[in-house]
Structure formats: structure tokens, C-alpha cells
Amino acid sequence: MRGLFASRRAILAALLTSAAGAAFLRSPAMAQGDPLPSWNDGKAKQSILDFVTAVTRDGSANFVSVPQRIATFDNDGTLWVEQPMYTQFAFAIDRVKALAPMHPEWKEKQPFKAVLDGDMKALAESGERGLVELVMVTHAGMTVEEFEGIVTGWLATARHPRFKRLYTELVYQPMLELLAYLRANGFKTFIVSGGGIEFMRPWSDRVYGVPPEQVVGSSIKTRFQRQHDIPELFRLAEINFVDDGPGKPVGINEHIGRRPIAAFGNSDGDLQMLQWATTGGGVRFGLIVHHTDAEREYAYDRNSHVGHLEKALEAAQLDKWTVVSMKDDWKRIFPFN
Amino acid sequence: MRGLFASRRAILAALLTSAAGAAFLRSPAMAQGDPLPSWNDGKAKQSILDFVTAVTRDGSANFVSVPQRIATFDNDGTLWVEQPMYTQFAFAIDRVKALAPMHPEWKEKQPFKAVLDGDMKALAESGERGLVELVMVTHAGMTVEEFEGIVTGWLATARHPRFKRLYTELVYQPMLELLAYLRANGFKTFIVSGGGIEFMRPWSDRVYGVPPEQVVGSSIKTRFQRQHDIPELFRLAEINFVDDGPGKPVGINEHIGRRPIAAFGNSDGDLQMLQWATTGGGVRFGLIVHHTDAEREYAYDRNSHVGHLEKALEAAQLDKWTVVSMKDDWKRIFPFN
Numbered sequence: 073m074r075g076l077f078a079s080r081r082a083i084l085a086a087l088l089t090s091a092a093g094a095a096f097l098r099s100p101a102m103a104q105g106d107p108l109p110s111w112n113d114g115k116a117k118q119s120i121l122d123f124v125t126a127v128t129r130d131g132s133a134n135f136v137s138v139p140q141r142i143a144t145f146d147n148d149g150t151l152w153v154e155q156p157m158y159t160q161f162a163f164a165i166d167r168v169k170a171l172a173p174m175h176p177e178w179k180e181k182q183p184f185k186a187v188l189d190g191d192m193k194a195l196a197e198s199g200e201r202g203l204v205e206l207v208m209v210t211h212a213g214m215t216v217e218e219f220e221g222i223v224t225g226w227l228a229t230a231r232h233p234r235f236k237r238l239y240t241e242l243v244y245q246p247m248l249e250l251l252a253y254l255r256a257n258g259f260k261t262f263i264v265s266g267g268g269i270e271f272m273r274p275w276s277d278r279v280y281g282v283p284p285e286q287v288v289g290s291s292i293k294t295r296f297q298r299q300h301d302i303p304e305l306f307r308l309a310e311i312n313f314v315d316d317g318p319g320k321p322v323g324i325n326e327h328i329g330r331r332p333i334a335a336f337g338n339s340d341g342d343l344q345m346l347q348w349a350t351t352g353g354g355v356r357f358g359l360i361v362h363h364t365d366a367e368r369e370y371a372y373d374r375n376s377h378v379g380h381l382e383k384a385l386e387a388a389q390l391d392k393w394t395v396v397s398m399k400d401d402w403k404r405i406f407p408f409n
Numbered sequence: 410m411r412g413l414f415a416s417r418r419a420i421l422a423a424l425l426t427s428a429a430g431a432a433f434l435r436s437p438a439m440a441q442g443d444p445l446p447s448w449n450d451g452k453a454k455q456s457i458l459d460f461v462t463a464v465t466r467d468g469s470a471n472f473v474s475v476p477q478r479i480a481t482f483d484n485d486g487t488l489w490v491e492q493p494m495y496t497q498f499a500f501a502i503d504r505v506k507a508l509a510p511m512h513p514e515w516k517e518k519q520p521f522k523a524v525l526d527g528d529m530k531a532l533a534e535s536g537e538r539g540l541v542e543l544v545m546v547t548h549a550g551m552t553v554e555e556f557e558g559i560v561t562g563w564l565a566t567a568r569h570p571r572f573k574r575l576y577t578e579l580v581y582q583p584m585l586e587l588l589a590y591l592r593a594n595g596f597k598t599f600i601v602s603g604g605g606i607e608f609m610r611p612w613s614d615r616v617y618g619v620p621p622e623q624v625v626g627s628s629i630k631t632r633f634q635r636q637h638d639i640p641e642l643f644r645l646a647e648i649n650f651v652d653d654g655p656g657k658p659v660g661i662n663e664h665i666g667r668r669p670i671a672a673f674g675n676s677d678g679d680l681q682m683l684q685w686a687t688t689g690g691g692v693r694f695g696l697i698v699h700h701t702d703a704e705r706e707y708a709y710d711r712n713s714h715v716g717h718l719e720k721a722l723e724a725a726q727l728d729k730w731t732v733v734s735m736k737d738d739w740k741r742i743f744p745f746n
């Protein structure tokens with residue numbers, strides 16, 4: 073009997089360490105201790121705790137069943153650093169440099185010349201067309217596995233120009249706690265990013281605990297083909313879907329097929345996602361990360377091109393979304409602090 | 410102490426009834442009793458049991474970690490009846506009839522006239538263009554919620570012409586057991602269908618235990634818009650993605666972002682999905698449901714337009730996929746038998 077009890081206890085302990093077990097066993101919103109230790113006490117933190125308590129308290133009028141607990145997170149600027157440029161753009165620039173020896177014509181051809189010369193002004197002048205050209209040259213013309221290998225290899229060594237850290241280290245500790253807290257309360261957490269879906273999937277599980285099938289993003293088209301009887305998916309230089317702005321609710325509907333009850337963003341590109349998630353009945357939650365901390369991270373909003381935040385900040389007032397001031401609400405910024 | 414033990418036992422019992430708990434606790438492939446009671450003993454059933462045992466036995470060379478246990482299932486003809494016509498096509502025909510009073514011009518206009526006259530020959534002559542027109546008229550021009558309501562309402566009352574049952578009752582009991590067996594062994598089960606993604610999602614969880622976010626299918630485009638400040642997703646009369654044939658691996662990659670290790674289909678539309686799933690290293694599993702039972706269901710393959718099976722049957726021989734003979738391998742066909 074004792075042996076049986078011991079083994080059951082071992083199984084229980086094992087279960088408690090698994091997300092599924094934790095979600096099942098733990099009283100709603102009652103993790104031991106503070107589930108958000110990197111958040112300062114205040115309105116922002118309290119609004120999160122109140123929301124989770126409201127939707128998980130069994131028998132409450134605001135109770136939401138586990139399958140409906142869908143939360144969507146923007147990535148750039150919401151979960152990891154997006155300044156001074158989107159990480160994926162830094163990747164594209166490094167790829168152009170790596171591929172340049174095979175393309176001598178790039179020395180005279182824009183936007184490649186600008187990249188190779190480090191001439192950011194000329195690069196900006198090449199506009200959206202130049203940007204798309206850079207993306208296609210560096211993201212297409214290979215199989216999905218080859219691209220995954222390139223991304224993984226780059227992220228293993230590339231460093232952020234200011235923090236001198238791997239990009240995957242520059243994730244926000246308070247947001248990691250928030251992701252874990254929601255999952256511990258039965259939420260399924262998704263990334264819904266304007267960034268490339270295949271650029272995030274190789275590391276989203278390891279870094280955020282979000283598996284590839286819960287990542288939504290922009291994409292280029294792929295083609296199924298067989299080379300010497302080996303099936304492969306080949307990446308084409310053609311845009312498939314832009315998961316930004318009004319594209320985010322579209323991407324959410326296509327990938328998830330349910331309307332989230334909570335959404336988290338930091339820029340005008342997240343406006344429609346937050347509008348979509350915070351209407352539709354019942355208690356809902358919207359949150360905007362406001363970058364107000366030039367010292368520990370960056371301070372920017374309406375004057376920045378990257379992560380431009382203006383309309384979504386106005387909407388936050390009207391729609392009563394939580395606005396997080398990075399400087400005031402976050403005790404720590406990064407896991408390594 | 411006794412009270413504590415009892416409560417732990419109660420928790421354990423509850424966990425054992427949840428899929429996650431069952432996957433965690435149960436010895437691989439060792440469900441109590443026969444996990445596939447509606448399957449006759451034979452090569453097909455044994456191949457399933459052998460595959461699941463191989464990939465779930467800890468320490469074995471063929472072990473596959475839980476997150477990589479992805480299984481994809483075609484829907485029409487693999488999980489439910491697709492004869493004498495795809496259910497979604499029956500839905501479109503009924504919708505045309507329901508909408509006809511608002512469209513007096515349809516009485517003289519093909520393909521609508523053919524539908525209203527019940528003239529299947531004229532309908533067939535309208536070809537793919539006519540089909541697309543029928544789909545657009547019946548599937549677009551409304552919000553995603555409105556469409557969901559229409560589908561749900563139709564499925565609650567429409568009956569299959571031969572079996573006189575709801576379409577959602579005409580699902581294959583052996584396949585329901587297979588879905589449950591795989592999930593109990595840590596697999597995540599997905600539907601990957603040529604049918605409309607929004608046509609399946611309203612009932613996939615209830616009928617198959619597959620939640621909306623694990624359904625991949627064909628789709629039309631949607632547009633995010635705000636009507637009187639209310640955000641909505643409006644369905645447009647424009648094809649977004651055709652999840653059939655070579656589109657299936659593309660859809661799988663886009664939605665799931667991992668290559669399945671097992672795939673289940675019944676027609677040439679599933680050929681590329683099975684090719685994609687059964688290559689890529691390690692033990693993998695492909696299965697074709699062969700409709701050989703005219704008495705209890707239908708018998709068809711290379712001579713049928715709906716569910717045409719020819720190339721995939723040839724590939725099954727070469728690639729050693731399991732071919733299920735409905736007549737010989739299935740003890741029961743439907744849950745109500």
C-alpha cells in the first residue's frame with residue numbers, strides 16, 4: 073500500500089510539473105506565491121490578475137471554459153526587442169552579406185549595394201519594394217528545412233548591436249511569466265506576429281513555450297515537389313500572407329478558428345487584433361506594452377517607424393485596454409538581468 | 410492522511426479521464442483492453458498497433474517525443490461518408506434552394522437552374538466554374554459567425570439520402586477509435602481536408618475530438634472590417650487556398666509547422682500528404698481507407714469521381730502504406746450500428 077502510494081505521489085509530482093497537469097490541478101489564478109514576480113504591483117499587474125481570476129472562477133458569471141481560453145501575443149516589441157530594427161531584418165542583412173560573394177552584381181545593384189555599403193539611408197530609400205526584394209532573396213529559393221537550418225544557425229551566433237546578447241536572450245522576462253501564468257490557468261497561448269512564421273517557429277517552443285503549430289505569422293508561398301522521389305516543400309519568391317494590422321484577425325481566424333479572449337501587442341500593427349479579441353461578449357482583455365524605458369530598453373511610440381504606436385494607444389483609452397509602462401510596471405526587463 | 414490520499418486518488422481518477430492525463434500515465438500502446446474494438450484482427454489493425462508501440466516505447470530506437478507525434482487525417486471518405494456527393498456540396502445545393510426566393514433570376518441562370526430543377530447532368534456540365542459559383546454564392550457575403558450559424562443549423566436537420574441519418578452520425582466508428590487511441594498515446598490529431606475549413610470547425614471537436622485550431626482545410630478570403638464600431642470578419646467571394654493534392658503538404662506546413670509522422674486518407678487527393686508524412690526519417694505511417702463495402706457503405710475507387718482512388722493505391726504498394734479494406738477490416742462502420 074505504501075509502495076502504491078509512493079508511486080502515485082511520484083506520478084502526481086511529475087504531473088504537477090507538466091503544463092497540462094498544472095492547469096488541471098491548480099486552483100484558478102492561485103499559483104503558489106506571486107505568478108508575476110517581475111511585475112511591479114500596480115494597475116497593470118492587477119488588471120491581469122483580475123482578468124484571469126474572473127474567467128477561471130468556476131460558477132462565476134464570467135467563467136470561460138478551457139477550450140475558449142485563447143490568448144494571442146504579438147512578437148516584435150511585445151515578447152522580444154524590436155529596436156533598432158526588426159530582428160528578421162537584421163537576419164536579412166546578414167544573409168545578403170553572406171550570399172554576396174555568389175552575387176558580384178549586387179555591388180552595383182540596389183537595394184543590395186546599400187546593404188553591402190552599410191548605407192541605411194539608401195536602403196530606406198529603396199522603400200517597400202526594396203525590402204520585399206531583400207526578403208525574397210534571403211528567404212526563398214530553398215526548402216523549408218534548409219531555411220529552418222539557416223535561421224537556427226544565425227540565431228545561435230548573431231548578437232544584438234547594443235546588448236551584445238543573442239536575440240533569443242532579449243525576450244521580456246515579465247512577458248515570459250505572463251505566458252506561463254496564462255497557460256497554468258488553462259489558456260492556450262499563440263503568437264500572432266507580422267514577422268515571418270518560419271522565422272519564429274524554429275525557436276518559439278524553446279524560448280516562449282509556444283509550439284510551432286501555435287505560431288501565426290506572415291508567409292511566402294511554398295510549393296510541394298518531388299526531387300528524385302524525395303518530397304519537399306520549396307519556398308517561392310511570392311508573398312502568401314501579411315499578418316499585420318487588419319491581417320491579424322484574418323490570420324487568427326484562419327489558423328485558430330476561434331476568437332481570442334485576450335490579446336497582447338505593442339504597436340498600431342496590433343490594433344485590429346486587439347479590437348477583434350476584446351469584443352464578442354463576456355470579459356475580455358487587451359494589453360499594450362508601451363516602451364517607456366530608454367535606459368533599460370528603448371523609449372518610443374508615435375515617432376518611431378519600427379513599432380509605431382499611436383492609434384492603438386488612443387484606442388486603449390477608449391476601449392479600456394491595459395497599457396503597460398515598461399519603466400514603471402516591470403521590475404526586470406530580461407531574464408539575464 | 411487518509412483524507413489526503415483519498416483526495417489525491419480522486420484527482421488521479423479525474424486526470425485519467427482527461428486525454429492529457431491518459432497520455433501521460435498510460436504505458437505506451439497499453440490501453441486497458443482492445444483500443445480498436447471495431448477493427449477486425451488482421452494486418453491493417455496490427456500495423457497500427459505496431460507503429461504506435463514503436464514510436465512510444467521509451468528508450469527504443471524508434472521513439473518519437475510527444476511534441477513530434479503529429480497525425481493528420483483527411484475528412485471526406487476517411488472520417489465520414491462522402492457518397493453520393495461531398496456533404497458540403499449537399500449543403501451548397503440546399504442553400505441555393507433556401508436562397509432561391511430572393512433570386513428569381515436563378516430560375517433561368519446556370520448553374521442555379523440545374524440545382525433548382527434537380528438536374529444533376531446540367532449541373533455537372535457547368536463544370537468547375539459552375540461549382541465555384543455555387544460555393545461563392547452560398548459560402549460568401551456574410552460574417553464568419555453568420556456562416557457558422559448556417560452550417561450548424563443545416564447539420565442539425567439535413568439527412569443523408571440513403572442512410573436517413575444526420576451527416577455527423579455518418580462517421581466511421583473504427584476511425585473514431587483510431588483518433589482516440591492515437592491521442593491516448595500522446596499524438597496531436599489534425600484534420601487536413603480538401604473541404605472548407607469553416608464548414609468543419611463548428612462540429613469537429615464535438616464529433617471527432619479535434620478542436621478548431623487543429624483543422625486545416627480549403628478557404629475563401631476574409632476581410633476585417635468595422636460596422637458601427639463592431640469588428641467583424643466578412644467572407645469574400647474569392648478563393649484563398651485549396652487544401653487538396655499538393656496543397657495538403659503546403660497547408661500542413663503553414664498550419665502545423667511540423668511534418669506529421671502519420672497520415673490517413675482515402676483518395677488521390679491525399680497522395681502528397683501521405684508522401685510528405687511518410688518520408689523524413691524514423692518510423693512513419695501511412696494509411697488508405699479503401700471503400701470496398703457496397704452493402705454497409707459504398708464500394709468505389711478508380712471509377713468514382715468523388716473520392717477517386719488510383720495513384721494513391723499504387724503508391725501504397727510501393728511505399729508500404731497500410732490499405733484498409735472497409736469490408737474486411739471493419740467490424741462496424743458507424744457508431745449507431
